[in-house]
Amino acid sequence: MAVFKLDNVEDLYAIGNVLGSGHFGQVREVRERATGVLWAGKFLKLKKGAGSRLGLERKSVEKEVEILQSLQHQNIMALKDVFESRAELVLIIELIKGGELFDFIAEKENLTETEAIEFMKQILEGVSYMHQKYVAHFDLKPENIMLSDKHAPNPDIKIIDFGMAHRFIQGEEYKSLGGTPQYIAPEIINYEPLSTAADMCLSGLSPFQGETDEETLRNIVAMNYEFEPHYFSQTSNMAKDFIQKLLVKDQSERITAEECLVHPWIKPLNRTQIAK
Numbered sequence: 001m002a003v004f005k006l007d008n009v010e011d012l013y014a015i016g017n018v019l020g021s022g023h024f025g026q027v028r029e030v031r032e033r034a035t036g037v038l039w040a041g042k043f044l045k046l047k048k049g050a051g052s053r054l055g056l057e058r059k060s061v062e063k064e065v066e067i068l069q070s071l072q073h074q075n076i077m078a079l080k081d082v083f084e085s086r087a088e089l090v091l092i093i094e095l096i097k098g099g100e101l102f103d104f105i106a107e108k109e110n111l112t113e114t115e116a117i118e119f120m121k122q123i124l125e126g127v128s129y130m131h132q133k134y135v136a137h138f139d140l141k142p143e144n145i146m147l148s149d150k151h152a153p154n155p156d157i158k159i160i161d162f163g164m165a166h167r168f169i170q171g172e173e174y175k176s177l178g179g180t181p182q183y184i185a186p187e188i189i190n191y192e193p194l195s196t197a198a199d200m201c202l203s204g205l206s207p208f209q210g211e212t213d214e215e216t217l218r219n220i221v222a223m224n225y226e227f228e229p230h231y232f233s234q235t236s237n238m239a240k241d242f243i244q245k246l247l248v249k250d251q252s253e254r255i256t257a258e259e260c261l262v263h264p265w266i267k268p269l270n271r272t273q274i275a276k
């Protein structure tokens with residue numbers, strides 16, 4: 001069993017405002033007393049006993065921490081420290097001040113393909129790095145892609161929330177039913193053995209969105225999508241080719257993050273190839 005710092009987290013950090021909350025627990029701004037530096041604290045309530053319905057299994061948080069401790073990349077949130085008390089674990093993480101990429105894009109009049117390519121390139125860099133370490137995120141979605149500083153000329157992408165992540169061991173079979181309906185891969189819906197390929201179904205606006213979750217899941221399994229003119233009339237053919245290579249039902253045929261980074265939309269062979 002992993003042992004985390006048993007100090008009282010409040011002896012070292014002043015606990016500030018809630019930044020957000022969700023399945024993962026609560027994220028609060030915390031100030032390191034020794035340096036005055038601001039961090040994010042992810043506060044997780046642990047199950048008090050085997051029969052307890054509330055709180056997280058300690059084992060699942062240990063798994064998330066072990067994965068985070070193995071990842072050091074500029075496009076993946078950095079874990080600094082872990083504290084534990086009787087019924088709570090606190091993860092001290094780099095503070096990401098720029099909010100969600102989704103909101104940043106929504107606030108802009110429009111996003112050029114060049115800007116989209118820059119964000120996608122950073123997301124792919126982070127995803128490719130974790131996949132090379134046999135780690136799959138399994139909950140990549142716009143809300144889990146944040147920006148370091150939305151006022152910076154070229155904001156850094158930060159991938160957060162590794163609460164569903166898994167590190168594959170050679171030859172093992174891993175299945176999961178978790179994820180967010182609009183963004184999950186068909187193999188998850190079909191409860192088939194998974195791989196890092198399940199992370200490659202990330203999109204801004206789900207092309208499979210139905211009236212209900214059930215309809216959305218049916219659309220994903222049927223790979224039923226179209227490039228609606230209302231959204232794609234100004235999108236280049238190269239960008240559509242990139243998307244089509246991601247939205248492939250057979251995970252063994254789906255383009256990988258590494259292959260995406262050399263796709264002509266992301267890495268044009270020459271200037272004339274852009275925005276075709």
Ligand SMILES: COc1cc(-c2ccc3ncc(-c4cccc([C@@H](O)NCCN(C)C)c4)n3n2)ccc1O
Pocket residue numbers: 019020021022024027040042077091093094095096097099100143144160161162163
């Ligand atoms: C370690 O795991 C997580 C970290 C974070 C995290 C890490 C650093 C950090 N700096 C600022 C924030 C932040 C600021 C406002 C809202 C949120 C969060 O509640 N919403 C983000 C997406 N959400 C759907 C997970 C998070 N975060 N959030 C969020 C969820 C996690 O499961």
